[in-house]
Amino acid sequence: MRQFFIFIKCELGRTYEVAAEIVDSLAETRQVHSVSGAYDLLAQFAVEKEADIGRFVNTKVQTISGIKDTQTLICFNAFTSDKGLGEA
Known part of the structure; x- marks a missing residue:
């Protein structure tokens, strides 16, 4: 699995609605x-290794009503109790 984070800017007054829709x-x-x-x-988020993260963000996240802007952070490695040897 590939992990990534997205910062999301919402239209005024719609943050909780957007969060619920995403979940x-x-x-x-x-x-x-x-x-x-x-x-x-x-x-x-977590997607399969071969998934196109850009397409996921563009077609599934940015199309949610109430979202004004996004910034995506792709993870290289997850540092955990297994010393970061697991897959991110």
């Missing part, structure tokens, strides 16, 4: 957090 409609969602700063949400 309810995208099976690839691992967690969604409300955050402070330039973005409203930080969402974690």
Whole structure:
């Protein structure tokens, strides 16, 4: 699995609605957090190794009503108790 995070900026007053839609409609969602700063949400996703992350973001996330902007962070490695030897 490939892990990645997306910072999401929502239309005013729609953050909770957008978060619920992400959790309810995208099976690839691992967690969604409300955050402070330039973005409203930080969402974690996991897709199959051969998946096109750009296409996933473009067609599944950015098309959700209430989303104004996104910034995607692709993970290289997950450092865990197994010393980061597991797959990210």
